[in-house]
Amino acid sequence: MMTRFPIEEFSSLQTPFYFYDLKLLDRTLKEIKRTARDSRFKVHYAIKANANPGILRYIQAAGFGVDCVSGWEIETAIEAGFRGDRIVFAGVGKSDNEIRLGLEKDIECFNVESEPELRVISQIATEMGKTARIAIRVNPNIDAHTHAYITTGLAENKFGINLEMLPGMVALACTLPNIELKGLHFHIGSQITENEPFVMLCETINRLQDEYESRGITFSSINLGGGLGIDYAHPERHPIPDFEGYFTTFHNHLHIRPDQEVHFELGRSVVAQCGSLITRVLYVKEGTTKKFAIVDAGMSDLIRPALYNAHHKIENITNPNGELHHYDVVGPICESSDCFGQDETLPALKRGDLLALRSAGAYGEIMASRYNCRPFPPSYFSE
Numbered sequence: 463m464m465t466r467f468p469i470e471e472f473s474s475l476q477t478p479f480y481f482y483d484l485k486l487l488d489r490t491l492k493e494i495k496r497t498a499r500d501s502r503f504k505v506h507y508a509i510k511a512n513a514n515p516g517i518l519r520y521i522q523a524a525g526f527g528v529d530c531v532s533g534w535e536i537e538t539a540i541e542a543g544f545r546g547d548r549i550v551f552a553g554v555g556k557s558d559n560e561i562r563l564g565l566e567k568d569i570e571c572f573n574v575e576s577e578p579e580l581r582v583i584s585q586i587a588t589e590m591g592k593t594a595r596i597a598i599r600v601n602p603n604i605d606a607h608t609h610a611y612i613t614t615g616l617a618e619n620k621f622g623i624n625l626e627m628l629p630g631m632v633a634l635a636c637t638l639p640n641i642e643l644k645g646l647h648f649h650i651g652s653q654i655t656e657n658e659p660f661v662m663l664c665e666t667i668n669r670l671q672d673e674y675e676s677r678g679i680t681f682s683s684i685n686l687g688g689g690l691g692i693d694y695a696h697p698e699r700h701p702i703p704d705f706e707g708y709f710t711t712f713h714n715h716l717h718i719r720p721d722q723e724v725h726f727e728l729g730r731s732v733v734a735q736c737g738s739l740i741t742r743v744l745y746v747k748e749g750t751t752k753k754f755a756i757v758d759a760g761m762s763d764l765i766r767p768a769l770y771n772a773h774h775k776i777e778n779i780t781n782p783n784g785e786l787h788h789y790d791v792v793g794p795i796c797e798s799s800d801c802f803g804q805d806e807t808l809p810a811l812k813r814g815d816l817l818a819l820r821s822a823g824a825y826g827e828i829m830a831s832r833y834n835c836r837p838f839p840p841s842y843f844s845e
């Protein structure tokens with residue numbers, strides 16, 4: 463299923479802008495529901511990937527919960543129609559106000575990332591006469607084989623608590639007032655394209671569960687986080703990620719207890735492929751050694767290339783069949799890292815051509831900034 467770009471309609475629009483293929487989003491959501499078929503599996507969409515209301519409406523209607531990492535995300539989710547009791551809330555630095563908001567909204571679970579945070583949640587819950595349902599975020603020290611900036615489950619990372627500290631945290635959670643310990647939470651990183659880290663995660667969790675059960679402690683939920691990667695190089699070959707393989711891995715390797723809920727917090731894999739950043743070529747500039755295509759989108763609109771050296775496939779959607787040339791595709795911002803691709807092979811570009819930067823639905827629009835006083839990019843949706 464190929465995303466179709468309505469070039470005629472685009473020609474009258476001010477660029478740059480995000481374009482979302484809602485048919486593809488819909489098919490992706492259906493595929494998740496089809497493949498997460500174990501009734502104990504519950505998917506929470508990681509709203510940090512894209513909080514555009516037009517996207518959230520679809521995801522909410524598909525019956526997913528939501529994974530938040532700030533009070534503002536909780537408010538955005540509730541505005542989009544998600545129920546408080548389908549919200550899980552992670553984050554190493556939850557402020558008192560954010561904890562209060564979570565308690566007011568009776569959220570499903572706080573994913574607690576440190577002992578001092580656990581004590582503060584207990585104290586605020588007691589003051590408010592509420593009970594906080596919590597899971598302890600464990601850092602399982604597993605290498606997710608992804609970019610160093612987006613790996614989260616190594617001992618050196620700031621997220622969660624290390625395995626050696628878990629017994630103390632569990633004991634504390636069982637004794638502190640107004641705390642109900644529901645389970646354990648894990649998230650080992652993002653854009654994970656191999657099975658092995660997920661299998662290792664299952665093995666760690668199996669060991670932990672056996673150990674705790676032998677001491678009489680059971681967990682009613684296990685949260686596996688997100689992380690499933692997508693094919694940035696071939697968005698049209700793999701418009702829908704391999705959810706079947708992903709859920710089957712957990713189904714086969716995790717020893718799930720009969721009444722246990724297994725939570726997933728998928729972000730990128732849900733929304734990345736349905737979004738493109740559409741930009742216009744301003745100038746084709748001949749350098750001494752190379753040609754630059756200078757476009758009107760910059761790192762303020764899509765920061766992933768500058769931040770992670772990420773590459774989004776670039777397509778000339780005005781003239782897809784022209785003779786091939788080589789270009790550095792760069793933005794207008796005063797930073798050398800404002801570059802979407804070096805030595806890109808593209809059908810000949812001219813001033814006014816429209817380019818699509820593909821797979822930009824996740825961590826694209828939401829990470830836009832106002833650098834150089836540029837406006838936030840608007841968004842449009844397919845029919």
Ligand SMILES: Cc1ncc(COP(=O)(O)O)c(C=O)c1O
Nearest residue numbers: 508649652688689727728729730
């Ligand atoms: C705790 C947590 N859950 C879920 C996600 C979503 O991850 P992804 O977009 O890789 O599915 C993230 C981001 O990496 C995260 O930090």
Ligand SMILES: N[C@@H](CCCC[NH3+])C(=O)O
Nearest residue numbers: 510612652653766824825
């Ligand atoms: N923002 C990142 C991923 C980090 C996800 C949040 N922990 C990206 O664009 O790939």
